Amino acid sequence: MSLKYVIPTTETFGKLTFEGKDHEVTSGYSRIATGVVYNLLSEKQAELIEVQILARAGSKNFETDTEIELINPRLEPTGRSTGDEAIAS
Numbered sequence: 001m002s003l004k005y006v007i008p009t010t011e012t013f014g015k016l017t018f019e020g021k022d023h024e025v026t027s028g029y030s031r032i033a034t035g036v037v038y039n040l041l042s043e044k045q046a047e048l049i050e051v052q053i054l055a056r057a058g059s060k061n062f063e064t065d066t067e068i069e070l071i072n073p074r075l076e077p078t079g080r081s082t083g084d085e086a087i088a089s
Helices: 009-013
Strands: 018-029 032-042 049-054 081-083 085-088
Touching: 018 049
Parallel strands: none
Antiparallel strands: 018 032, 032 049, 081 085
């Protein structure tokens, strides 16, 4: 069963600005780039927002602090543990 949902980006993130490229995402041991992760700042969230764009979409180059609009975003929750704590985002 697939879940269909709409993310209200303006209400959730507010104004998003480009902060730079973080890293490339590679596939397995082949080290073939499958995507790129960029950092965005949100006026409504407390931390950087990481956005992954597939490699087939091409490279995105913006000046720092350029306002960005997400088109058809998909959220994927992540989690990690550090010592006695667990952090979900």
